[in-house]
Amino acid sequence: MAAVTIRGLTKRYGDVTVVDELDLDVAEGEFLTLLGPSGCGKTTTLRCVAGLERPDGGEIRIGGRVIVSSAGGQFVPPEKRDAGMVFQSYALWPHMTVHNNVAYPLRMRRRSKAEIPGLVRAALAMVGLDHLAGRSVSALSGGQQQRVALARALVAQPSLLLFDEPLSNLDAKLRTTMRTELHALHKRVGTTSIYVTHDQIEALTLSDRIVVMHEGKIHQVGTPEEIYTHPADRFVADFIGFENFLTATVVDTSGAAAVVQADGFPSVLVARGGSAAHRAGDRVTLTVRANTITLLAPADGPAHAIPAEVTAVAYLGxxxxxxxxxxxxxxxxxxxxxxxxxxxxxxxxxxxVAVIQQEALLVVGSPAPAPSPQRS
Ligand SMILES: Nc1ncnc2c1ncn2[C@@H]1O[C@H](COP(=O)(O)OP(=O)(O)O)[C@@H](O)[C@H]1O
Ligand SMILES: [Mg+2]
Structure with missing residues (x-):
């Protein structure tokens, strides 16, 4: 197990900065997930840790040891970083048996011939494939191939595991099963893990902490519960599934929660998260989850209920x-x-009339003055 420290990590392709001065600490034994939309720089960050990319700036340490430093001109090659990696594409050798695929990292590390069979067997047992060691990997299902890739990452008992969307190529049911198994495996083995995904459910269920990324920058670092209930800004709220965004004006911030007037609403509302950062008169964006609002008949609603008209109905079972x-x-x-x-x-x-659950309405920053420029 090893802690990972990332400081000022920067990676450019041409004149596009895809990882932008990233600072991040991964604790020993922690399962940390990089979460964000496609193209936000997750894979590039992970590949810099693995040694598959050379950063343009910054420093990475694994277990206190500098493995890459732009300023210091250091670069430890991937096979000397003591990390195991699992890719979305499995990246197995199709002509080799399961055993030989899993043994590969041990041979690369020049481990003694005598200890290889035992280590391979132990790694295959961990992923429930010990009975298939002699089979060619091309004769395995997608789920079994992903298990072989996992065993290959585990076999040398690395101090760090790196996962790049390892479940994205599996069908929905298998993805759920493998997610549960990965979680159990981490609880058992406890290896420090950095996991990349664009799937919020995977991030929420697997992680000790989640790092939400957007355009090469970190927007929020927090536990799954913190990210889910207290998104730091509008981007995180949107990405983690908040459906509603309202523009509003702050009326009062003297209490623990802010009193806000959402545009076009008949009365004021109370919102969390706005008191410290805002003052009366500020324009803000509010967010609230669709499942924290209840509808009632107008006669049944409390005084603070919001009168509204139903404009569409979708029956979801x-x-x-x-x-x-x-x-x-x-x-x-x-x-x-x-x-x-x-x-x-x-x-x-x-x-x-609509009633918003207490504490469910959040202030998530100020409305953007203009749409942000599109990046290609
Ligand atoms: N080898 C490369 N050459 C040029 N651009 C790249 C290369 N690898 C990644 N990119 C670009 O860098 C950005 C971040 O990519 P990536 O780290 O793969 O994002 P993610 O894993 O979050 O989807 C994307 O815009 C991608 O097109
Ligand atoms: Mg990626």
């Missing part, structure tokens, strides 16, 4: 999704279908 018009805003609401009631309770054109 166990849930119903409603679109509401409130002033200039379209508000998405998702509610569980009550037992024994198959049909949505409201239809297009109905007048309802």
């Amino acid at each position: 166990d849930q119903v999704e409603y679109l509401l018009a409130v002033g200039p805003h379209a508000l998405k609401v998702r509610m569980a279908t009550p037992t024994g009631q198959a049909l949505p309770r409201w239809k297009e054109g109905d007048r309802v």
Whole structure:
């Protein structure tokens, strides 16, 4: 096990900076996930740690040892970094047996012939493939091939494991199974792990901490619960599944929560996260999850309920999704279908009132003055 320290990591392709002065600490034994949309620089960051890319700036240490430093001119080659890597594409040798694929890193590291069979068997047992050691990998299913790739990463008992979207090529059901197994394996083995994915569910279920990236920069580092419930900004909120964004003006920040007036809403609302950073009169963006809003008949609502009109209804089986018009805003609401009631309770054109759960409304920064320039 080893801690990883990344300081000022920068990587450019031509004049595009794809990893931009990244600072990150991974604790010993931690399972840390880089999460973000395609192209945000996750793979490049991981490949710099693995030694498959040379950074243009910055320094990386594994277990206190400098493995790459731009300023110091140091570069430890990949095979000397004591890291195992699992790729999305498996990257196995198709003409070799399972045993020989898994033994490969041991031979690269010149481990003694006598200890190789035992280590390979142990690694294959960890992923439940010990009975297939003699088979050619081309005769395996996708899920089995991914297990071989995992065994190959584990076999030399590296102090660091690096995963690049290892489950993305598996079908949905197998992906869930493998996710559970990976989680159990990490709990058992405890190797420091850096895991790259664009899938928020994978990140939330596997990680000790999540790093949300966008355009080569870190937007937030936090536990799954922190990221899920307290997104630091609009980008993170959007990426982690908050459906609603409202423009608003701050009315009062004297309490622990901010009092805000969302545009077109009949009355003020209370929002978390705005008191310290904002003052009365500031324009802000609010966010709220669709499943933290409840609809009621106008006669049943409390005084602070928000009058609205239903503009669309989507029946999802166990849930119903409603679109509401409130002033200039379209508000998405998702509610569980009550037992024994198959049909949505409201239809297009109905007048309802909406109640936002206490603590569910967040301030996530100021509205962007103009759309950010598109990067290709
Ligand atoms: N070898 C390369 N040459 C040029 N551009 C690259 C290369 N590798 C990655 N990129 C670009 O760098 C950006 C980040 O890529 P990557 O790290 O693979 O993102 P992610 O893994 O988050 O999807 C993307 O815009 C990608 O097109
Ligand atoms: Mg990638």
